[in-house]
Amino acid sequence: MPFSFIDIEEKKTRVIGYLFAFIIVFYFVTSYLVLLVLENSVFPSFDYYTGRGFRMPPLEHTLIAFGVALIAGLMHWSLSTSHLIERICLTVGASPIDTKDTYHQYLKNIVDEVSVAIGGRRLEAYVIPSAAMNAFAIEDFGGRAVIGVTEGLLSRLNRAQIEAVVGHEAGHIISGDCLSTTVTCALSEIYDESFSKLGGALKRTRGRGSVVLLLLYLVIGAMRLMSNIIRYFISRQREYRADAVGVRLTRDPLSLAEALELISRTWRGQGAMGERMQSIFIINPAASQLDETEGLFSDMFSTHPPIKHRISILADMAHLDHKTLQENLKNFKRVAPIAKPEFKVEEAAAPASWLVFMGQDWLGPFGPAELLKLDGFKPDVWVRAEGSSVTSHAYEVPALLDLFRPAEVIGRTGAGNCPRCHTPLSEYSYEGVSILKCVYCEGVFVEQDKISRIFVRRDMDFGDDVVRLAKNFMGTKGKDALAEKIEPKNAWVLDCPKCHIQFKDKFKMRRQFFVHSYPVEIDRCSRCDGVWLDKYELEILQYLYEHKEQFFDGSNF
Amino acid sequence: MVVLVVLAVLAIALALWFFTTYNSLIGLKIRVDNAWSQIDVQLKRRYDLIPNLVESVKGYMQHEKDTLERVIKARSQAIDASGIKDKAQAENFLTQTLKSLFAVVERYPDIKANQNVLKLQEELTSTENKISFARQYYNDEVGRFNTSIQVVPANIVANACGFTRKEFFEIEDKAQKEAPKVQF
Structure with missing residues (x-):
């Protein structure tokens, strides 16, 4: 210590x-x-020429x-230090974890582990919904401490590496430099906002008012420049120290070196995460030349030490050199925190009797008629054919799914109804994200903030049919579709599963292309911006998104 | 007169030194106790999780009854153990049996595809890591406490007030020493 x-x-x-x-x-x-x-x-x-009469x-x-x-x-x-954490989180776009999300739960576990390693002090886990890779730590006067990472980091590093990064951030917190960095960032940031607002106002104003505005603009601009000096209070040495403390916590220098190497190779969030906030991040989001040099000048004016130097110190602790580390990372593959679905289609005769998992035990065997009479037999209960060891949801078995069809109840449950089949949607975990799925038409409803998470994560495998469909979409057929407009009579048809419960027919979903480069038609709610995707559309979009190089360099088409 | 004053000043200085040393030792001792209760919390969490995991994989593993029974037995042994040394031994045994259970689980693709089991497995992995971190923290604190009651001159205070050395929560398994954490 x-x-x-x-x-x-x-x-x-x-x-x-x-x-x-x-x-x-x-x-x-x-x-x-x-x-x-x-x-x-x-x-x-005061006379300007003689310099006399200065009062x-x-x-x-x-x-x-x-x-x-x-x-x-x-x-x-007081303005900049009140609600310190909330304001900084707003600037960098971080929000608390979604407890239903598998990846977020995974992050929370890791943060809790590190919290045990520092002696039980509570740490909160936050996530920035960005594909960039970076992590930050902030702390306020009340002792509340937050550690945040980006979705990109969460979806591309393995467990030990994330743990090492979180350990580094906890190192800032326990070695005491986190609070001063947080306050410094808040202090130097306050003029930015008023400066940019004034700039906007200045463009719109004409006449006498604009002179006053211009004066104010210049004053604020000068203040902003001056208050930037404050940032040089922060020493770049603190990053070395946090690396050391992080290693003392996790006893894993290799993973931290690997994490830094992987982060430094990718986009770290330049332009997306508050420019003045760079000091709170593990690696400067703006990859600056100054950071990579040593000497008095850069010691004074840069916020982070050279990454190469950091990595080689850490690699040295693990008895490796930087080159070997890079070699080893060539074959780097992470283990996904989710179970991958399998794409085997089994065509077997439906067995006559089933075991059902209800309460805390397997019940049965039951015949189909008995199953329907069971209280609480829903599409998402676990079933198993008698004598088999394969367990699945009832809706995954076609024979059982048919059982439900006549008994469909058109009611409004909490989760909302499928806009096509008008049956209650059930919760479903897609690549760790909790979304709503219709068990009949297999369409899904994804909230606005969740869809970007799905596209950042790359742990799904795609079935052959999805790949074929996706390629079709990007072929000439799809390009033709892009040229056509969506027919107005189809444009406002579906009800949003979420908003319909409360607002009835007031808000409909609007049909549009998800983005204009991909000809996949989706329906977007005009109120909550949630998206309805029919069967396969989410997989297709994700496939296109993950293989965009392949589609846009023209080599395959 | 002068001698008396000097003696009085010396006596006061000695008493002050005695009390501050005693207080800092007490502070360290409380931190060791705190660190121990941290370990205890995590161990209890593991005891709670194990039956759930066993319950949810039982259905798949008709042929692996032995492994499951070993885990359950190790768990009840660990709960019954008292004293730091015995506890450490029982916990190490439990960790090993859990590892063999995870190894068996790897062989069953059905289980691996089950989200519920995966979630429990992740919870248990996390708890294992927390245990090892809590142990690391505890041992650090014990190390500091043991050092501070043995260094001169604080050892005089420690001996006079009956401070004794605390035991480390040690790992005996060699394989575990090399890889202290479960990684997935």
Whole structure:
């Protein structure tokens, strides 16, 4: 342990104290400069040519200016440090995990493990819905700590590597530099927003107002530049230290080295995640040349140390060199946290009697007629043919699915109804994401925020029929379809399963192409933006998305 | 007079040193106890998960009754064990039997395709990792405590107040020493 806990607390408060003092002094200096300019322009005794007649402001004016500065400084401080975590999460687009999502649950387990390793302090797990690979840690004054990773990282690293990354982030938290980094980011970010808003307003305003705006724009711009200095409080050494503490926690330097290597090769989220927030990430989202160099200048002005150096230190701990590490990663394959569906079609005669798993036990055997009389026999119960060891859902067995058809109940349950068959939808896990599926027509309803998660993850295998259909779609036939417009009479037909419960016919789903490069027609709800996809359409879209290089370089078509 | 003052100052300084050392030792001892309760929480979690896993794979594994029975037996042994050394031994045995259960599960594609089993397996893997992390944390704390009661001059205070060395939660299995974590 580099520090005792008391040292850490002391160091924390000291850095925060410096930051606060810096803010106050910064405002004092600024307000004094403004005061100087005002004094010499309101009563212009100052002669530009001779430089004579320069007036120093009287004491009472100075005191007033300092009072104003104090208020402004306090406001800046309190505005940027209130709801610290929520505001930063909003800027980088992170949100708490979805407990129904297998991958997110997997992340939560890992974060909980690391929380045990640091002695039981609670850590919250957040996810950024982005295909980029990166991770961050933030902390507020109340001791609430958040560790976030992107979907891209979650779907491309293996368990040990994610654990190593989370360990690195926990390293920031327990070595005490996380809070100061978080506060620094919040402080330097506050002018960005007003600056860009003013810029927009400036373009629209004409006449006298625009002069005032321009002045304000320049002042805010100057403040923004100045408050950026604050970021150089953050030393790039902290990343080395967090690497070391992370390794002490997980005892796995190799995985951290591999994770850094894999992250550094891909898009880390430049342009997508708050530019001023780069200090909170494990690797700078903006891949800057400055980070990769050493020396006094880059030590002062960059937020992250050279990745190559970090990796070789870690690889060295695992008795490897950087080259060997890269060689080993060539064959890198991760184990997916989900069960892959199999594409075997079994044509067997339907057995006459079945065992049903209900309550906590296998019941039966029952004949088809008896099954229907059972209370709680639904399409999603587990069944097994008598004498067989294969267990499946009732809806996966065609013979049993037929049993349900006459007994269809058209009712409105909590999950909503299939817009085509008007039967209740059941929850279904597709690549770890919980979506709604109709057991009859096999169409699925996917909420807006979930569809991007599905496309980021690449752990599904596709059946031959999906591949064939997808290729058809991208062939000439599909291109013709793109040229045609969707007929208006088909455009507003389906009810959104979610919104229909509450709003009846007020909102319909609109038929459109999912994106304009892929001729797959989907229905999108005009209220919640959820998407209805018919059988195979989700798989086709995902296949197209994952193989887009193949379709767009023209080699296959 | 001067001698008395010097003696009084010395006595006060000695008492102050004694109390601060004693307090810091007590602080360390409480942290060791805390770390132990962390391990305990995770071990209990594992005891709760095992019956569920056994229940859900039982249906598939008619021919592997032995493995399942060994797991159940190891679990009840671990629950009954008392004292850090016995506990550590029983837990290591349980970890090994669980590993052999996972190895058997690998041979059954039916089970691997079952989301429910997969979820339980992930939970158990996570709990195994938590146990090893909690043990690591506990051993770190014990190491620090043991060091601080033996260094001069704190050992005088420790001996006077009856602080004794704490036991490590040790791993005896060699294979486990090389690969301390279950990875999937």
